[in-house]
Amino acid sequence: MAQTVIEKIIQSHSREEVAAGRIVWMDLDVRSARDFGGPNVVKNFEREYGPEPLADPAKTVFTFDLCAPACTLKYADNQQACRDFARARGLRVFDVDQGIGSHVLMEEGLARPGGTAVGTDSHMNILGAIGCFGQGMGDVDITYAFRTGRTWFEVPESVKVIVKGKPSPRATAKDLTLYLCKVLGTSKIALRSAEFYGPAVASLDLSGRITLCSMITEMAGIIGFIPEELRNPGPSAADFPLAGTPAVGADAGAAYAKTIEVDVDGLEPQMALPPSPNTVRPAAEADGIKIDSGFIGSCTNGRIEDMAAAAAVLGGRKIKPGVMLKVVPATRRVYDEMLQTGILKTLFESGAIVLNPGCGGCAEGHAGLTGKGEVEVSTGNRNFPGKQGKGPVYLASPATVAASCLAGEIIPAAEA
């Protein structure tokens, strides 16, 4: 029977016949836990399984990215509990120096096209960017995966999203992604796998694909795939050893729940206004709103391309006095690239605060919080009330965040 991308990947990891709507057991190539969720996994494992073995220590890892290095005693304790468990069981730990776990899994080649991976990160479906079925799960699920290497999954229906037209040169992958958050909302692809087609998505480089696939969770989808060939890999592709491997494509005649066409012709920079990533308007409509801080980073916009886009906007200029610009590379590798290319110096000299790799502003503590009334413009993926502190958060592209920090108020990025 003709299968969609998600059906094909699950089929290659299951002994049962896979079709949308069926609940099947599937094998997991990678099971991971972070410094959030991880300590609960350790606790669950010790309580439920005691000395029983893990299905495969070589496929089981910890990644610390939330509070790196630990800024509270509780996090320090929790991270150490994971390290102790990992040492006793022979598991690899990508520690607080390494950056965002999902990105590290791609850089290390653990997550691969056509593979399956789970972790205690609701953005683990970002792995769809390289054609891997990644899924965020809670600590009960992950504990079971550590022990058995398997999980049950209800095979989702798929939606074909055809993106038509050519965005304006001012619009980046993030602007396209935010626009899709608006059009698809939290219902159009909810609980489904989305396959994106059309030149505007096929032409995205790997970092742009990461940006799009990182926000499928905000569209309430299971995962997003871009099956068309990666013709324009971009600098980040060099960081991912398996990124050139052909992605899994859907079979001709595969069944879709529906097909949605989205017209992005002439799309201008977009912005998600508080209180949700789906409250998206052209950034120009928010023009002039005074800001107190900016954040560039997160699994959505933490690659070298994102840092380069910000640096290009900043040029040799200084950010507006009184505005804090917090910059957090996704991984240590990105940090190194910033160092080698001089981007780090450009950002530093603009007045930006450049932190070590990790989740940054999306995690409580790592890159600071917003106080009551503090307006932040961020490249993150969520601006739910209270997510990054008490202040209102506007989501935008790295270029728009950089431009806004120069101006001290929201201003859409000009043409690069």
Add this chain to the structure above:
Amino acid sequence: MREFLLHGRIWVLSGPDGRLIDDIDTDQIFHNAHLHITEISQMGAHALGNLEGWKDFPKKAKPGDILIAGRNFGAGSSRQQAVDCFVALGVSAIVAPSYSAIYFRNAVNTGFPVVRAEGLDRAAAEGRLHSGDEIEIDLQTGRGRNLTRNEPLGLEPLSGVQREILEAGSLFRLKRS
């Protein structure tokens, strides 16, 4: 072995307009400031602690109460605490038109009943569902009843896996297939 017939007082997560609040995310249910907590017994005090109008929920909730929520309940992060905080308070089930995928799995796997019910939005909007009503739900058959208003409440029956895990107690107790 779980009880499949539940009877309890409901809390309807509605806004000032009486409509169910959609897209309640895990930071509103269990804020990331408390993510370091790993003891379930300590989680109850933070349930709905970042949801405007519901911050006193842990004080009001009693064991056996049933939560009625809006569409896409539990959006956002994968944190198990967003389920466990209700377990800690003794909430016996959640009924909502839909859930985020991860939230739904987390609840199923820990053996906490989460039930889908399409018609809840309308019932709430039309004033046929209020906090304090007593309802009865049968997880096996998908039949429910608002006892206070003597009206039926249509639920989706549980899937096979969900029933097996509920019967076993949790995913950990499920016989390995």
